[in-house]
Amino acid sequence: MKFTTVLAAACMAPVAMAFNAPSESIRTGTRLAESKAELQAKAKELNPFIGYFDPLGLTDSGMYGQSTEWTIGFLRQSEIKHGRVAMAAFVGYIVQSNYVFPWALTRAGDAHPSVDLSPPEQWDALPFASKLQIILFVGFLEWYSELTPEGGGLGGQTHYTKGGQPGKYPTFDAVPHAVPFDLYDPFQRNDKMSEETKERRLLVEINNGRLAMLGIFAFLSAQAIEGSVPLLTNIVKPYSGNIMAPFEA
Numbered sequence: 676m677k678f679t680t681v682l683a684a685a686c687m688a689p690v691a692m693a694f695n696a697p698s699e700s701i702r703t704g705t706r707l708a709e710s711k712a713e714l715q716a717k718a719k720e721l722n723p724f725i726g727y728f729d730p731l732g733l734t735d736s737g738m739y740g741q742s743t744e745w746t747i748g749f750l751r752q753s754e755i756k757h758g759r760v761a762m763a764a765f766v767g768y769i770v771q772s773n774y775v776f777p778w779a780l781t782r783a784g785d786a787h788p789s790v791d792l793s794p795p796e797q798w799d800a801l802p803f804a805s806k807l808q809i810i811l812f813v814g815f816l817e818w819y820s821e822l823t824p825e826g827g828g829l830g831g832q833t834h835y836t837k838g839g840q841p842g843k844y845p846t847f848d849a850v851p852h853a854v855p856f857d858l859y860d861p862f863q864r865n866d867k868m869s870e871e872t873k874e875r876r877l878l879v880e881i882n883n884g885r886l887a888m889l890g891i892f893a894f895l896s897a898q899a900i901e902g903s904v905p906l907l908t909n910i911v912k913p914y915s916g917n918i919m920a921p922f923e924a
Contacts, residue, residue, distance in 0.1 A: 762883060
């Protein structure tokens, strides 16, 4: 299992490299598309072969009765956020399939779930309190990311649906308890980057996030439906549970 899982990741690595965005930038700054014209131009940079792809017409849908610019900001933020979660999930899936953390899981000294279990089975084996802590922590991060100066958030920023930068996470300056590092760029390395480099890295992140979403769902689909992903046959373990029911087990 260890060898085959790592082998699968290695096979997917060249594909991820192929999705890296080119270094050219349409305009100065690290703000992503705010208008449909900019969105279409960005699409060509992200993927020159496919370009702008919106078969459902979401860009012009006026979601929740809002403007096109509001809708684009909402959709781009959603894509970046889900891409980041998928990248963490994809890497986490491989790590959890091959490695057990050496420290105790609970104060009682319980060990982390074994690699004999697949990642979804490892989640099922966690104590309820552990699951709850993870979900509440993620919920806090989600709530905190939505804070804006208008809403009284001292560490907030202009909302991504109102001209703010999609994907930018606020600092932890407004948290009452001292937090030594911010969630993103904890060592302030981005301050030394040029605007062109920041722009290119944002495009790379979007592409790698898209690939990671396909990758993690390939793993989960192969586990839930035998033969649905031929490349992963005999690599991932079958899973009979429900990945959409986190407290079922």
